[in-house]
């Protein structure tokens with residue numbers, strides 16, 4: 512069942528989202544070559560706890576850390592640990608916060624130092640996929656409108672779209688209905704209604720869309736070893752259109768200046 516949220520509940524998710532956004536901002540500003548992904552986990556945990564939140568991922572189905580860190584061919588759900596970040600890595604960081612009973616969920620993929628033009632293109636297009644997906648959230652539309660928009664943009668660039676993992680409703684728990692696939696058909700799936708709160712999270716691959724799970728039981732990697740990127744926001748459909756509840760004050764991405772928000776996205780960010 513899809514639970515629509517009241518304006519008051521959406522504001523509560525926004526308060527949770529501000530903590531998620533602040534933690535991600537701090538990680539984006541501090542992540543660099545020579546740090547371990549466990550260092551980032553500690554920073555995130557402090558950032559979330561320091562604002563009165565609880566890291567949603569920690570203990571979720573026994574997940575052992577506060578954030579997910581996924582490097583290069585890792586798509587999502589990487590476990591922070593002793594891995595030392597290297598110049599040229601693509602690092603995806605996924606953060607979830609529970610605050611006053613409401614969850615928020617957001618992710619970015621960022622370059623560690625200089626990355627190849629191909630990697631930069633993958634990041635830019637994946638971020639665009641997220642923003643195009645957000646712009647497709649309209650009263651009376653369908654969940655399939657989001658997936659279709661994301662899929663068209665990714666495939667136009669020859670990229671793969673992970674099918675096995677999808678976006679989701681967000682509220683009092685991290686994964687609510689509906690599922691929000693990054694592929695689909697316009698006019699298909701559940702209706703988009705005011706009060707819907709969803710995490711939109713394109714997972715885009717440089718090569719084939721085939722994935723597998725590493726022996727740790729969590730880390731999702733591309734089967735062909737090529738790069739993957741992942742961007743995510745928690746988004747509410749309000750009377751004023753879609754609103755991003757996990758917006759970062761420092762902006763979408765300090766290292767990608769290609770994305771120019773259209774009016775719809777600028778409105779979602781207000």
Ligand code: MG
Pocket residue numbers: 605606607616617618712743
């Ligand atoms: Mg997430």
Ligand code: MG
Pocket residue numbers: 616678679710712743
């Ligand atoms: Mg999510």
